[in-house]
Amino acid sequence: MRKGVQASAGLSPREIALGLSRSRREFLRGAAGAALGSALMTASPFLHGETARKKRKIIVVTFGGGARDQETFAPEGQDNIPHMLQELVPQSSFFTHVTNQGILGHYVATASLTTGVYETLNNFSAIPPEHPTVFEYFRKDLKRPASDAWVVAPSNGFNRIGESECRSYGPGLGARVILPKHLLGAATPGASTDFAHLLRDNYENPLYTPELGGGEFELQQLETILRLSVDDFMAHARAVSSPDELSVYIAKRLMQQEAPSLLWITMHDIDIAHSGAYSLYVEAIQRTDRLCAELWKAVESEPEYAGNTTLFILPDFGRDADYDAGGNGFQHHRTGDAASRTTWMMALGAGVRQGVLFDQPMQSIDLVPSLGAMMGFSPTQSQGRPIRELL
Amino acid sequence: MLPRDLQPEQFAGYPAEARKLTVAHLGALRQLPVSFVPSLLREVIDYDFKFPAERSAIDKELAILSSLSQEQITERFRGFAQLTISAKLEQFDWINEPAQFVEQQSAYLWTTHQLDAFRRAATEYGTRLQAEAPPDPMPVRRLGIAVIGQGVTSYDVPLFRNLRAHGTYFGQVKPENGLELLLGAVAERAKAHPVPYGHWYVDGGSAADCSPALTCVSYNALEPVRAALLKNIDAEIARPGMGPEQLRTHLARLTPPDLGMKSEGNAVLDRFQMKLFTEGSGTQIFSTTFAQWTAREVLRRAQALTLLVRFAPRQRQRPMNELLTNVHSNAGVDATGSLIDGDMAAYYQWINQQRLPGADQSSFLVWFEGHSQALVIAPTLPRGTESSSAIDLGKLLSLAAG
Numbered sequence: 001m002r003k004g005v006q007a008s009a010g011l012s013p014r015e016i017a018l019g020l021s022r023s024r025r026e027f028l029r030g031a032a033g034a035a036l037g038s039a040l041m042t043a044s045p046f047l048h049g050e051t052a053r054k055k056r057k058i059i060v061v062t063f064g065g066g067a068r069d070q071e072t073f074a075p076e077g078q079d080n081i082p083h084m085l086q087e088l089v090p091q092s093s094f095f096t097h098v099t100n101q102g103i104l105g106h107y108v109a110t111a112s113l114t115t116g117v118y119e120t121l122n123n124f125s126a127i128p129p130e131h132p133t134v135f136e137y138f139r140k141d142l143k144r145p146a147s148d149a150w151v152v153a154p155s156n157g158f159n160r161i162g163e164s165e166c167r168s169y170g171p172g173l174g175a176r177v178i179l180p181k182h183l184l185g186a187a188t189p190g191a192s193t194d195f196a197h198l199l200r201d202n203y204e205n206p207l208y209t210p211e212l213g214g215g216e217f218e219l220q221q222l223e224t225i226l227r228l229s230v231d232d233f234m235a236h237a238r239a240v241s242s243p244d245e246l247s248v249y250i251a252k253r254l255m256q257q258e259a260p261s262l263l264w265i266t267m268h269d270i271d272i273a274h275s276g277a278y279s280l281y282v283e284a285i286q287r288t289d290r291l292c293a294e295l296w297k298a299v300e301s302e303p304e305y306a307g308n309t310t311l312f313i314l315p316d317f318g319r320d321a322d323y324d325a326g327g328n329g330f331q332h333h334r335t336g337d338a339a340s341r342t343t344w345m346m347a348l349g350a351g352v353r354q355g356v357l358f359d360q361p362m363q364s365i366d367l368v369p370s371l372g373a374m375m376g377f378s379p380t381q382s383q384g385r386p387i388r389e390l391l
Numbered sequence: 392m393l394p395r396d397l398q399p400e401q402f403a404g405y406p407a408e409a410r411k412l413t414v415a416h417l418g419a420l421r422q423l424p425v426s427f428v429p430s431l432l433r434e435v436i437d438y439d440f441k442f443p444a445e446r447s448a449i450d451k452e453l454a455i456l457s458s459l460s461q462e463q464i465t466e467r468f469r470g471f472a473q474l475t476i477s478a479k480l481e482q483f484d485w486i487n488e489p490a491q492f493v494e495q496q497s498a499y500l501w502t503t504h505q506l507d508a509f510r511r512a513a514t515e516y517g518t519r520l521q522a523e524a525p526p527d528p529m530p531v532r533r534l535g536i537a538v539i540g541q542g543v544t545s546y547d548v549p550l551f552r553n554l555r556a557h558g559t560y561f562g563q564v565k566p567e568n569g570l571e572l573l574l575g576a577v578a579e580r581a582k583a584h585p586v587p588y589g590h591w592y593v594d595g596g597s598a599a600d601c602s603p604a605l606t607c608v609s610y611n612a613l614e615p616v617r618a619a620l621l622k623n624i625d626a627e628i629a630r631p632g633m634g635p636e637q638l639r640t641h642l643a644r645l646t647p648p649d650l651g652m653k654s655e656g657n658a659v660l661d662r663f664q665m666k667l668f669t670e671g672s673g674t675q676i677f678s679t680t681f682a683q684w685t686a687r688e689v690l691r692r693a694q695a696l697t698l699l700v701r702f703a704p705r706q707r708q709r710p711m712n713e714l715l716t717n718v719h720s721n722a723g724v725d726a727t728g729s730l731i732d733g734d735m736a737a738y739y740q741w742i743n744q745q746r747l748p749g750a751d752q753s754s755f756l757v758w759f760e761g762h763s764q765a766l767v768i769a770p771t772l773p774r775g776t777e778s779s780s781a782i783d784l785g786k787l788l789s790l791a792a793g
Contacts, residue, residue, distance in 0.1 A: 101504075242711055276674070
């Protein structure tokens with residue numbers, strides 16, 4: 001490493017990760033007035049009674065397409081996330097140091113988030129996770145119907161994320177999956193070449209994406225479940241600028257019509273970074289920031305959700321650092337460096353301490369056991385640990 | 392197949408110079424772990440098509456490896472030797488398809504959670520090699536130039552934010568004839584210090600007239616290659632059984648004539664240009680990405696002494712609603728977005744330049760084309776400061792070059 005590019009010289013990956021976490025903390029303490037959580041570890045605000053659990057709803061939003069600190073929570077990135085910073089962080093418990101020790105591909109990483117195990121499946125194949133998903137634990141343990149767990153995910157590769165291939169769980173016990181892009185494709189046969197590209201684009205491998213297999217959400221179910229005609233759906237699709245906007249629209253529609261207790265939404269616009277156009281990456285961050293706030297407003301305004309919903313927002317992982325010679329900065333997440341493995345998580349809503357920062361390192365696979373502890377199911381095969389600060 | 396079993400005849404499929412080199416160093420290759428050798432062969436197999444700087448680096452690396460005793464090799468490659476690879480990978484024809492092996496090995500390392508260990512071993516090896524193989528003396532200090540923002544009439548957001556701490560910002564630059572002045576100065580350097588593939592001009596649009604002393608690459612000149620590649624990919628994707636890995640393997644096997652490049656062309660430059668599209672991500676779609684990636688590869692591979700990169704407006708990313716209504720058949724260009732892309736790309740160009748030998752003496756200039764804003768990083772100029780001097784691009788470049 002030579003003069004001028006030695007920002008991380010001499011530091012171990014762990015030290016770099018701690019540095020990232022610390023800079024998030026310092027910035028958020030100043031910008032959002034958040035307090036340090038270690039001083040506030042008293043009795044949990046969560047309600048543990050059975051009645052409360054039955055009513056509780058959880059929404060998880062993941063950014064499938066990690067966003068780096070310098071474009072988000074670092075001082076130079078704050079302009080890109082005004083909604084999260086000013087509206088959501090002040091009412092959140094914010095975890096500054098979340099690491100992902102698994103494979104840094106979006107489908108496999110999101111699958112790992114849902115199972116609480118670092119999955120090793122082929123990132124570019126539409127295959128189910130090996131271990132039971134949070135949806136299966138939730139439905140089997142709590143005897144919930146299929147309509148109570150939903151996934152809204154971006155591209156074709158995610159269509160098997162709802163349930164695993166685990167024998168004791170698996171088929172029939174998972175979440176139902178909606179792929180808005182797939183719906184669009186079904187509703188627009190014979191689309192233009194550019195549009196067809198958008199539909200099959202998964203950014204990570206922009207020239208290829210797997211064909212669908214398995215039980216995808218069929219077009220006719222627009223009407224039976226979402227109470228939405230194809231014409232109305234297309235009219236709305238023509239009014240939004242990106243697939244994530246459509247995903248949030250579908251999610252809000254699901255909240256109104258099905259009111260699932262466990263709703264998982266994977267955003268993906270940010271992954272346009274793989275195209276190498278920095279301006280598009282930043283635009284996508286700004287859009288995602290706005291959509292997260294929009295979703296929270298929907299939670300607060302829906303009678304089924306207001307007051308009893310906990311929202312989690314977390315990127316599946318980060319992106320490569322500018323200074324890592326093995327990568328090309330923001331464009332990819334291929335190096336496995338500290339910046340690409342270290343990210344953050346925000347929790348807000350029912351039972352969450354507001355305006356608190358937690359510095360203790362946690363792993364992204366800790367989410368599933370935490371959800372289990374909050375909702376009353378047992379993710380027995382998960383390798384993560386419940387996040388003490390949330391319980 | 393393990394390295395200890397390597398035989399000279401197994402390299403019969405290699406190009407002439409690569410074969411000769413490999414056979415000459417076979418004794419050293421046989422002692423190395425299988426988790427390492429294909430990575431080295433991936434470079435060696437293309438030796439005949441490499442730039443002089445790359446050839447020199449390979450020569451030095453092989454010479455060092457051949458000079459090591461068995462004990463030294465064991466000690467040096469302990470990190471690699473501790474990695475496991477699958478029997479399937481061992482059976483792979485990594486002699487003739489080392490790049491494909493490395494790709495599959497990478498997937499295997501991720502899956503088996505060995506990537507971090509590989510990364511540590513590779514970093515340690517590279518650092519040691521760099522210390523043992525001192526760079527060749529440079530005839531002139533390295534100079535990088537980025538010209539960004541073509542076609543933007545006004546932009547109010549501060550530019551060069553990532554670079555300001557490292558150099559001097561000039562807000563009163565005289566923009567007249569700026570590009571001509573820069574190209575002229577670059578051509579003078581190339582004439583004064585003639586080095587094969589030492590002086591480059593990369594344009595994200597159509598290249599301006601420039602000296603033949605410069606190696607010139609432009610996005611528009613390569614349009615037929617880009618179009619041929621996209622057509623090729625479309626055809627491949629439609630084949631039954633084709634998947635992402637197979638597609639990458641297919642792309643890795645393409646040769647310049649496959650994409651319509653004439654066989655009597657410059658074999659080294661043609662292959663380089665083809666790889667910009669087959670190995671780059673997004674280079675096939677956005678000209679700003681093409682220019683950024685080309686700059687990175689010119690510095691990494693050719694170790695250019697002079698590199699002028701001019702960014703042109705890329706095609707606009709059409710929003711979903713527009714694609715659905717199909718209102719506009721022509722995407723048009725996004726000049727402001729391209730300025731933002733170029734601003735970040737200039738930062739990356741400087742970072743990549745600083746990875747090369749002589750970084751502490753090298754200079755860098757970035758200019759907002761047609762406007763009065765520029766920034767210069769040079770050993771003779773203060774860092775993190777601003778200058779209000781009225782100055783033209785020629786003089787600014789003289790300041791940069793010291």
